[in-house]
Amino acid sequence: MPSLALDTLRRVFGHAEFRGPQAEIVEHVACGGDALVLMPTGGGKSLCYQLPALLRPGCAIVVSPLIALMQDQVDALRQLGVAAACLNSALDAETASDVERQLREGRLDLLYVAPERLLTPRFLSLIERSDIALFAIDEAHCVSQWGHDFRPEYRQLTVLHERWPDIPRIALTATADPPTQREIAERLQLEDARHFAGSFDRPNLRYTVVQKDNARRQLLDFLRGHTNEAGIVYALSRRKVDETAEFLREHGIHALPYHAGMPADLRAANQHRFLREDGIVMVATIAFGMGIDKPDVRFVAHIDLPKSIEGYTQETGRAGRDGEAADAWMTYGLGDVVQLRQMIAQGDSDESRKRVEQRKLDALVGYCESMACRRQVLLGNFGEDYPEPCGNCDNCLTPPESWDASLAAQKALSCVYRSGQRFGAGHLIDILRGSDGERIRQFGHDTLSTYGIGTELDARTWRGVFRQLVAGGWLAVDVEGHGSLRLTPKSAEILKEKQPVMLRREAPRKASRTASASSPQNADLDPIAQPRFDALRALRTRLAREQSVPPYVIFHDRTLRDIAIHHPTTLAELAEIGGIGSSKLERYGEAVLEALAET
Template identity: 45%
Template structure:
């Protein structure tokens, strides 16, 4: 059937792209753009987003502009279009001035249909003045979540794009992304379109991806076991830091797995070579930070492993979406532990941003915790986050192996009551200390060892109580404040749990099965003589810095952080970043000074 409004779209669809029919929602979006409307399209990875702007650009004829955040992403799409016989080019800083000038000459001669640029280059007065001489077909903004401060990969330079609608009145703008929850969509709609936009949200479900979240105990060994069980398959392993990337890649290589590393600290040539090998060759495992992945189009990635929890469910969804793009079965496997939550909370607390951004990031972390602590289908929880209802999937760890649940009303009431009794002022670690009856200087100085509830939960191990507190946060019975101390506060469901009138199911670890990570237990052992002397020196250094800054010593670093420095003895800034209590800001301010003291 030929559309009476845009009869050429089917011809272009077949001639330029080799398809006889559109995929789900593509035609609606194409028609909206061809009708001159602004469009925001949110479509899952692999759903054919690029066609939604490339096809109408070719139907309209003349010149269309595509905004893209990465040089590699531009080059990949241009290469793919050229292979399809289309007249596409990219102007960017990765090319010589002579190359860019020659491309622009081709643009002026009408020999280019799709011109890719970065937002910085497009929004210069000189480029905008030059483009006003053309009758532009459309402007496409790829990876549009980058424009939103609430998105998981915000890029400040994308904010400039809000001026496009005034600079090019009458030219339809289409923005596309694979991941945007409601607040991100609303932010894009307002910043880029001033609210004048048609929003299309496609189904987020990727039913071929099996989802698993596992307790993190020995991450390196667990990653190696999982990857070995998928012998010969291509996959991606995400780690939170450059050092973890390098260590994990080295360990997998030593185990006979062809693993390559990718992070922003590597020389560009090495990154490019590893990415090219991953894209071109079968059976390679890429170990990477989140610097890797945007625009990666490899259909046979069979698994994505998160060795550390991602920053949000948006980020998680986008990252697992790089698996199984061919529609064949694939696995998403995440390791999750209390230390991950602490690290992510620390990143939020110490981020240099507005309070509202910090608040939203904290809410997103709570949603991620809820997903990790889910006791029913994970896919239902994930899709619900994006506003999509679904039924139990039968293809996640909970559906395939339902956890044993118990009535946790008593332990939940105990934890909530203690949080309330102590004034909702203390973080999870301190509450766990009180529950288990640990007497330390902080507990004694506040007189909390005399509380009626002190040690009331001593029959359970600290790891069990940490899990219980996480589940209470996930259930919104408790709320982890985003301030410096991450105080636990009563959540909206607290009173319902305290009343005890309704069953409150909770996943309780079996006795004796709780395990403590090496990193978490390091400072627990007694310091030897040289280590004690080193700790004394670090405390003296801390006092000097505190005096210079005019703050109490514990504000620089608490004792436990100094003790962990002594035990783990970091030798680089990357090592130092892994020490509890060392956030990004403190790493920058004090990291080198304490490294020198440790290794001097």
């Protein structure tokens, strides 16, 4: 089996070797074993069920939560010469009937289906009458009620084991902390399955967190380093999505909005353009993204705080799926924490779930405020030890400074107490800095003992003090009081016990960067290879338009770049390039060689 698996990997997928635990997983599932696979986005999870599907007799049934993901993966597999199809609500009755007939007649290698359709009596009956190779449950974290993408239908997928106990099952996810991992195994009856846990590390991602200070301008500055590159910008509200997309378009960036409040046809059209055109920036709520298989997303930016580390990891994981350098950039402030805590408190969830959501938010705030290596903190939340600083995050590249903020913390807490614990950070900073504003006089706060005692620090530094005091638990957000700050039992550590307080010093504002002359992922192309790469991209775009598929299902950028660098002149030489299997060599080999010959 190992030699057959490797031969299939090379012949169909065009890869010379397996990555990480792929070989072990493929062999285990192909031999009929159940598996729970934890592997980062871009780590090659799909291959772990696609290859066994080709090695075992029958068709693999792949449970997938989103129509867009299904179609993209089907398109990519067909490019490889694999008989793949999907069944979803976007198909007309005639097409769906034809797919069902192909399944019954044994003419499919893989069939993608949504959990809602799989659970219907009609589809379960269809499985009974078909030869099934295996069941693959993708995005398995959707089974967890504590997860960020909970789908109730996933809870019912135990029917697969109950009705077909001899057919192997493989559940896969890229985002699950240890409690969620245990819940996946329990809910899907995979306690006895073999667990494969690859590292959740994405070494090609650079993590950066900056203090929010005019988020749209900060975003624009960040995007100047990603000219004409595909990326995703996440915002918390629909209104902010629309406003941010419009702002970016006004500044010459090809930005499109995406959120649940848009007409469905416009939302679908924007997603279609993002997947099929180069250089689109999608500005979206978290309604966009799960299952997006676009490999050349060069950045994911958050202009608002996500709700949890799992959500943050899932969203940032959509960048750099091709293994090339990509950015995970976020700006965050105290207002984000206040807003999210209010959303949790005012939500419809029961108290136990609210407590879990609050703990998850606290962990993410801790990540933002940490002065340690971002990757170490991030992976630690998934139970993974990362022994050395990564050298590829803001804290490693520009180590933050700490300062003795003991006196400032005492002044801040005293000001909260003296003003009645009824005001937010902005008003408290005005008191500390001795502002002569109307609201200060209205409440008589110019007579407080804390009025004007904080003039040694600027407003930006004070915002950092209050934000970090909240993050450390010395101050709490009164979610019923419009985000006002109040003391906590822990406040006494500073006010009475005079505990020293070391805080992160706020980084100075950076001057705006100029646009990059060339894309970071193409920095290794010399002046001779660059025209070849451009010609190959043009060829790929033409071929993709002719077939109405995304360009990346034809060839990934990495494959095009390797072709441009190595400049093959024969089909045999082209076959040595990673990502070119026998089907793609036959379909596109001559056209690629012609494009190279013309440069």
